[in-house]
Amino acid sequence: MASNSLSAFLQDNLTELKQQGLYNTIQPLESPNGPIITIQGREFVNLSSNNYLGLANDERLKEAAIQATTDFGTGSGAVRSINGTLALHIELEEKLAQFKGTEAVLTYQSGFNCNMAAISAVMGAGDAILSDELNHASIIDGCRLTKAKVIRFNHSDMEDLRSKAKEARESGLYSKIMVITDGVFSMDGDIAKLPEIVEIAESYDLITYVDDAHGSGVLGGGAGTVKHFGLSDRVDFQIGTLSKAVGVVGGYVAGSRDLVDWLKVRSRPFLFSTALPPGSIAACITAIDILQNSKELQMKLWENTRYLQEGLKNLGYSVGRTETPITPCIIGDEATTQKFSTRLYEEGVYAKAIVFPTVPKGTGRVRNMPTAIHTQEMLDRALSAYETIGRELGLI
Incomplete structure (x- = not known):
């Protein structure tokens, strides 16, 4: 019999989430996660995938995965070490x-695992x-695993960063100080001010750490935000994902040879979790x-x-301050945002509402993710739905 206290906790909190409109219902796909997806036998224009370049569905990656599975098996069979x-x-x-233009790289089972591993x-x-x-949840959790003092600075506010870096360094309290930022911020699509961050870091001897999950494959000729700014030799940690633009699964830390050697003997996800399977690795190589x-x-x-953003x-x-393919359509009110997303679904467009607490109150948005494999006709279908619903709800 289940614990009474656990049952009460789960039932009470699930009910509260549903009443607040914060309960997420998962809708399984009956098709590949491409520009058109099938849910319960119905087709939708898909604007919710991180499959930026369409490589998750690319025949070349499929063939590489099949061949490697035939040659090496379905799993790696042990931890890397x-x-x-x-x-x-x-x-x-x-x-x-x-x-990436670095001395070495170490791969992990996910981008989330990278932040758990490398920071701690x-x-x-x-x-x-x-x-x-506004750093990603995996960075926040990675910081929590350390016993370091975590000092938040205002989003992309370089004066605030400089002031807090100066205060931390001059306090004499800390042996090492790290500055961590996303390369591309996933809710608004804006790019970190890396040249300024690096300049401040060099002024106060800060370790630089960039999580480039949404920049990998998209900026810098595909090599990411750090390469976009020409800073490959001035950033200590570059975190990348293999599950978004690369189209497979996994993540990696790029940096110096000494850094990678240290992570091999001290990062717990590397030491205690089975290595990525051969098929996935081969598909990543092809990508x-x-x-x-x-x-x-x-x-x-x-x-x-x-095309989508101009439309x-x-x-x-x-579309807010986006500088990347991440395209938030700002609606504002939470209830209206949820209704808007529901109406998009009814019109055959799959784009999810993002509301508080993921984003600040009053800034609810529908987040759209165009990819390389959308056709103009698909995007026109989405824009037509946006026009219909916007007029219906009095938003445009």
Whole structure:
């Protein structure tokens, strides 16, 4: 019999979430996660995927995964530090290091795992972490695993960062101080002010840490936000994902050879979790080859991004401060935002509402994610729905 206290806790809190409109119902896909998806036998224009370049559905990646599974099996069979490291893992890490312009790379099971692993392996008691207030949840959780003092600075506010860096350094309380930022912020699509962050870091001897999940494959010729700004040799930690633009699963830390050697002996997800499977690793290798040898997919992604964002603005919507394919359509009121997303679903467009507490109250938005494999006709269908619903709700 289940614990009475657990049952009461779960029932009370699930009921509260449902009453507040914060309970998330998961809708399984009956198709690949492409530009058109099928849910309960019905097709939708998909604007909720992180599959920026369409590589999750690319035949070349599928073939690589199948061949590697045939050659190496379905799983790696062990953690990396025992005998779960395959030649494929080394090939991918060397290729990623070349792509990112760093000495070395270490792969992990997810981007989330990277932040759990890397921050806590380096920072501890007697240290301080300066963290942008809008950093991803995985960064926040990674910081919590340390015993370091976490100091939040206002989002992309360089004067606030400089002031807090100066205060932390001059206090004499901390052995090491790290500054952490997303490269691209996932709710608004704005890009971190990396040149200014690096300049402040160099002034106060801060360790620099950039989580580039949404910049990887999108900016800097695909190599990410750090490469976009030409700062590959001035950032200590570059965190990347293999599950968004790369189209597979996993994450990686790029940096110096000494950093990677340290993570191999001190980062717990590397030491205590089975290595990524051969099929996934081979698919990632193929994806990086594609990114290195062709810019066609990135060009198409940006073409579709401009088309969708201009279309929304021409209808009278605000897309906020985005500088990337992440396209928030700002609605405002939480209830109206939820209703808007529901109406989009009814009109055959899959784009999810993002409301408080994920974003500040009164800034509810529908987040749209155009990809390289959307056609103009698909985007026109979405824009037509936005026009219909906007007029219906008196928003445009």
